[in-house]
Amino acid sequence: MTGVQRVLYHLARLALALVFVYAGAVKMQDVVAFAGHVAAYQILPYAMNYLVAATLPYIEFLAGILLLLNLRVRPALVAVGAMTVCFMAALVSVLARGLEIDCGCFDPGGGQDVTAGVALVRDIGLMALLALTWWLRSRTITGSASRE
Amino acid sequence: MMFDDMKRIGLEACVLIALGALFGLTLNHQLVMDAFSGRLVPQQRQPVQELVPVVSPVPVLLDEVRQLTASGALLVDARNPELYAMGHIEGAVSLPIVEIDDALPGFLDRVTKGRSIITYCSGFGCPDSFDLGLRLIEAGYRDVRVFEGGFPEWRDAGLPVAGEG
Missing domain, CATH: 1.20.5 (Single alpha-helices involved in coiled-coils or other helix-helix interfaces)
Incomplete structure (x- = not known):
């Protein structure tokens, strides 16, 4: 692994860490409002929206912290990758049904309306960054023959 | 490996x-x-007089709301008039908790006390429907229930709504 790749790896890892720590932390502040955003997707039964709102921000936050600390990086990438795939599926379903809702991706009380289309494009970028981080991380491990 | x-x-x-x-x-x-x-309403306030039996509005779920309205129950919207105008459950009447003192006499004239009533507001822990239910019980209505899922759950279930949209 070259020095450039090492720098790139840490930059990508820290960018992802900040995204998920922030996304988790703001939603943890107002779980009820976030449940409202989840309900707006009209995918889950009423009470399940609360279950998602009560757990998802904490998973995002925990994964973000691991990325920040450079610990268990690949498991954290798998976890946030799986969640991002779910978000993308939900957004595609919103677009397909023509719902006009705020994605609720970050601050649930912030009122910064982000449409499903914009959120989907952003998630595609996020997936690319996840893939890049995974690839660079794997090279680090191969290079130094160390384990996670 | x-x-x-x-x-x-x-x-x-x-x-x-x-x-x-x-x-x-x-x-x-x-x-x-x-x-x-299905209990997403705040705890009821302590009664002032312990000796008076306290009757609370009974919480009902979406399916029950549909059955009850089909058999003649009246839906009452506790939210403010602007939200009611933007969109409300089809057939619901507006009785905003913020204007209850002014609006209650007219409501008493129009709706008999034997009528089944279901109050609702904005769901997600909104206390207005519960407070309105208590006021209606105090006013003498005998069958008062609260639909805690409120307008969001009704709308999200794809059920008929009315209003400006």
Whole structure:
């Protein structure tokens, strides 16, 4: 692994860490409002929206912290990758049904309306960054023959 | 070797998700339990006089609301008039909790006390429907219920709404 790749790896890892720590932390502040955003997707039964709102921000936050600390990086990438795939599926379903809702991706009380289309494009970028981080991380491990 | 590595990473990712979920559930267990038991309204206020028997509005779920309205129950919207005008459950009348003192006499003239009433507001822990239910019981209505899912649950279930949109 070259020095450039090492720098790139840490930059990508820290960018992802900040995204998920922030996304988790703001939603943890107002779980009820976030449940409202989840309900707006009209995918889950009423009470399940609360279950998602009560757990998802904490998973995002925990994964973000691991990325920040450079610990268990690949498991954290798998976890946030799986969640991002779910978000993308939900957004595609919103677009397909023509719902006009705020994605609720970050601050649930912030009122910064982000449409499903914009959120989907952003998630595609996020997936690319996840893939890049995974690839660079794997090279680090191969290079130094160390384990996670 | 490669496969073992992937298996370990997958397993650790599952543990991470489980830990995060557990953490969230520990902090929000009351909210989740309330959502699943259909009890998303704040605790009722302590009665001023302990000797007076306290009657609370009975919580009802979406299916019951549909059955009750089909058999003649009246839906009453506790939200403010602007929200009512933007969109409300089809057939619901507006009785905003913020204007209750002015609006209640007219409501008493129009609606007999024997009529079944279901109050609702904006769901998600909004207390107005519950407070309105208490006021209607105090005013003499005998069958008062609260639809706690409120307008959002009704709309999200694709049921008929009225208003400006």
